[in-house]
Amino acid sequence: MNGPAAPEIALVGCPNSGKTSLFNALTGSRQKVANYAGVTVERKEGSFLTPAGRPVKILDLPGTYSLRGRSPDEIVTRDVVLGRLVGEEIPDAVVCVADATNLRLVLRLVMELKAVGRPMVLALNMMDVVARQGGRIDVSRLAKELGIPVVETVAVKRGGTADLLAAIDRLPLLEDPPTEHGWREPTADEIRAAHAEATRILHVCAFHPGNEHLTRRLDAVLLHPVAGVIVLLAVLFLMFQAVFTWATPAMDLITAAIETAGAAVGGALPDGLLRSLVVDGIFAGVGAVLVFLPQIVILFFFIILLEDFGYMARAAFLMDRLMAGTGLHGRAFIPLLSSFACAIPGIMAARVIENRRDRIATILVAPLMTCSARLPVYTLIVAAFVPDRPVLGGFGLQGLVMFGLFAAGILSALAVAFVVKKLVWREAPEPFIMELPDYKMPAPANVALGLWIRAGAFLARAGTVILALMILVWFLSSFPTPPEGAIGPAIDFSIAGRIGHFLAPLFEPIGFNWQIVVALIPGMAAREVAVGVLATVYALSATGDEIGQALQPILAAQWTLPTALSFLVWYVFAPQCLSTLAVVRRETNSRLWPAIMFAYMFALAYAASFATYRIAGALLS
Amino acid sequence: MIPARQSAFTSATPAPVTRLGRCARGWVGWMTGLAPTDDLTIPWAEMERRLLEMGFVEGAKVEILHEGPFGRDPLAVRVDDITVALRRREADVVLVAEG
Numbered sequence: 001m002n003g004p005a006a007p008e009i010a011l012v013g014c015p016n017s018g019k020t021s022l023f024n025a026l027t028g029s030r031q032k033v034a035n036y037a038g039v040t041v042e043r044k045e046g047s048f049l050t051p052a053g054r055p056v057k058i059l060d061l062p063g064t065y066s067l068r069g070r071s072p073d074e075i076v077t078r079d080v081v082l083g084r085l086v087g088e089e090i091p092d093a094v095v096c097v098a099d100a101t102n103l104r105l106v107l108r109l110v111m112e113l114k115a116v117g118r119p120m121v122l123a124l125n126m127m128d129v130v131a132r133q134g135g136r137i138d139v140s141r142l143a144k145e146l147g148i149p150v151v152e153t154v155a156v157k158r159g160g161t162a163d164l165l166a167a168i169d170r171l172p173l174l175e176d177p178p179t180e181h182g183w184r185e186p187t188a189d190e191i192r193a194a195h196a197e198a199t200r201i202l203h204v205c206a207f208h209p210g211n212e213h214l215t216r217r218l219d220a221v222l223l224h225p226v227a228g229v230i231v232l233l234a235v236l237f238l239m240f241q242a243v244f245t246w247a248t249p250a251m252d253l254i255t256a257a258i259e260t261a262g263a264a265v266g267g268a269l270p271d272g273l274l275r276s277l278v279v280d281g282i283f284a285g286v287g288a289v290l291v292f293l294p295q296i297v298i299l300f301f302f303i304i305l306l307e308d309f310g311y312m313a314r315a316a317f318l319m320d321r322l323m324a325g326t327g328l329h330g331r332a333f334i335p336l337l338s339s340f341a342c343a344i345p346g347i348m349a350a351r352v353i354e355n356r357r358d359r360i361a362t363i364l365v366a367p368l369m370t371c372s373a374r375l376p377v378y379t380l381i382v383a384a385f386v387p388d389r390p391v392l393g394g395f396g397l398q399g400l401v402m403f404g405l406f407a408a409g410i411l412s413a414l415a416v417a418f419v420v421k422k423l424v425w426r427e428a429p430e431p432f433i434m435e436l437p438d439y440k441m442p443a444p445a446n447v448a449l450g451l452w453i454r455a456g457a458f459l460a461r462a463g464t465v466i467l468a469l470m471i472l473v474w475f476l477s478s479f480p481t482p483p484e485g486a487i488g489p490a491i492d493f494s495i496a497g498r499i500g501h502f503l504a505p506l507f508e509p510i511g512f513n514w515q516i517v518v519a520l521i522p523g524m525a526a527r528e529v530a531v532g533v534l535a536t537v538y539a540l541s542a543t544g545d546e547i548g549q550a551l552q553p554i555l556a557a558q559w560t561l562p563t564a565l566s567f568l569v570w571y572v573f574a575p576q577c578l579s580t581l582a583v584v585r586r587e588t589n590s591r592l593w594p595a596i597m598f599a600y601m602f603a604l605a606y607a608a609s610f611a612t613y614r615i616a617g618a619l620l621s
Numbered sequence: 622m623i624p625a626r627q628s629a630f631t632s633a634t635p636a637p638v639t640r641l642g643r644c645a646r647g648w649v650g651w652m653t654g655l656a657p658t659d660d661l662t663i664p665w666a667e668m669e670r671r672l673l674e675m676g677f678v679e680g681a682k683v684e685i686l687h688e689g690p691f692g693r694d695p696l697a698v699r700v701d702d703i704t705v706a707l708r709r710r711e712a713d714v715v716l717v718a719e720g
Contacts, residue, residue, distance in 0.1 A: 065674045068670065070667075104703065105675070188666065317695060321695065429662055433675055433705060433706070434706045436697055
C-alpha cells in the first residue's frame, strides 16, 4: 500500500473492561508485542482493515480509570493519548472501551478523553450480557448526552465489532494533529462534578440490574475467610499438579524430539567442532530451555483463565495481608507461586503488578523460589549424603531436608522483599485500592490467543538471547581442545576448566573443590546441567538417568558432608541461570536490575554456603 | 454552649459519622465525606482523588461485603454498583453514616 501512512487508533478503557478481548477481536493474531522505549510497559500494536478497505493500526493502551497517570502503565496511556510520549505519534483517534454492565466509572474517563479533543468513539462492550441480564441502554441518547458516537460491540462474538468498524470509517481520520489539547489534571471537586454528571447520564440512558447476585453468591464462598482460603489452596494445588504432571508427557516428547533431531543432524555432520557446536551447544543447550515450554503454556493457561474469570483480583484480596507484611502487593502472590515451576514464567507473570517498584521487588525475589530445574541437583546430593531413615514420627530425613530447602527459598524470598521494600526503598506502602470485577465466563478464543502470544514471546527469546548464551557456554566449555593423548576430562583443558581452576581459591572457603567450580560454569546455562558436567569431570561415561545413580557413590566418597551441604545451600540462593537474568533484562528493560539480582544472589549464596560449611565442619569435627 | 441545639440536631439525624475502616462485615450505610488520617502514605490530594475515581463520592451507598481472612484486612466494599477492595488504612479516610 503506497497511500498515506495508516492512521493509528488508541484503544483506551478501564481495567477489566474487555479491552484486550476487543483488541483481539479486531486484530486477531496480527499483533506485535514489545516494550515502550525506556519504560517497563508492554506495547501491544495490531492492525486491521476497515469495511471501506482502509488499513488502520491500533494500539492497546494499559487500562486506567483516569488520565492522571498514577502508575508507569497509566502514565504511558496518558502520554500516548496526549501525544507526549517520545517515539509515539499522537493517535489519529481514540476508541474508548466500556464494560456496558459497569458504566459508572468509565463515563468519567470518557469526559476526560473528550477534553483531549481527538476524534473519538465509545464502544459499549459486552452488550450481550446487558441484554441477557434484562438491562437496556439507550445508545442514541447516550451518544447525544456525551456528544460522541457510541456503538455496541460483543468482542467475543463473530461480527460483534461490525458497528465499531463502521464507526471508525466515519471518523475524520488523518487530520492535522492539533498543537494543543484541552486536558489538564482534574481537581477533586471536578471529579465529584464529573461523577454527578455520570450519575445523571446513567439515570436517563441506562438501566440494568447487573449480575450482582451471581457475583455475590460466588464471592460468599470464594472470599469467605475459611472456604475462600481452602478454594484458593485447591486452585493452586490443581495448578501445580497440572504444571508438573500434565506437562511431563509433552516435555518428554520435546526432549525426545530434540535428541532425535540432534542425533540426526549430528550424524549428517562430520565428527568435529561443528558437530559438537550443533549437538552439544545448540540442541542440548536450547533444548534444556525449550523443554519448559509445556510448563509455561499450562501455567499461563491457568493465569489467563483466572484473570479473565475475575478470580485473580480475589486471590490478591485473600493474600494481600500476608504479602503486605513483607512490603509486597497482594498481586505478587501468583508470580511468586509460578516461580516454583520456573522463574521465567513467574517473572513474566509479574506484569499483573501495576506499581513499578512492587513489580521489580517481585521479580528480584522470584528466582529464590525453588524452581523445577533445581530438583535434579537436590535429588542427587540428598540421595548421596542424607541417610534414608525415618525421623519425627514417620517423616523421612531425606524428605525433610528437601522440604527445608524449599522452605529456605520461600523464607529468603520474603526476607529479601522485606529488606528491599522496607529498608532500602523505605517506601510507605502503596495504597491498595482495587476493583473486584464481576465474574465473567472466559472466552476460549481469547484464552487461546493469549497463550499463543505468550508462547511466541518465550520461543522468540529461546531462539535469540538464550541461543546466544548457550553457544557462549558451549564455547567456553569446549575450547581449547585437549592435546593429543591427554588424560582426564576434556572440559578440564577448556576455558571453562581454566576459569574453574582460577576461581577455585575463591570457592575454597565454602568447601567447593575445583570439580564443583568447573561444573558451575556450564550450570549457568541451565541449573540441572551441572549434574551432567559433574559426571564428565569425574570421568564418567554414563548417560541419561544412569548419571545420577553412577555419580552418587563417587560423590559420597569424594565430597565431605560439609561440602555437600554447602553445595545444596549454594543452589538455594545462587544466580545460576542465565536465561532468568536475560528475562529480567527484558522485563525490566534495564541492565541494572539483572546486575543487582546477580550480585545480591551471589552474595547471599556465598555467605550462606560459607556459614553452612563452617558450622557443619565445626559440628562434625 | 450548644447542648440544646446539638440534641435537636442529633434527634433529627440519629446516625453518627464513623470511619469506614472501623466497620465490620455486613455494615451498610452511605458516604458522608473524605477526611485525611494521620498515617497517610501518599499526599492527601492524591489519596482523595484516587478514592473519588473509584466511586467513593459523597452520598454513595456503601456496604462491607467481605473482610480479608488474615487480620480481617483488606475490606471488599460495595460502592453503589461496583465492588472495591481496599485496606482498612485506606478505608479509614472514608467517612460514613449508618442507614
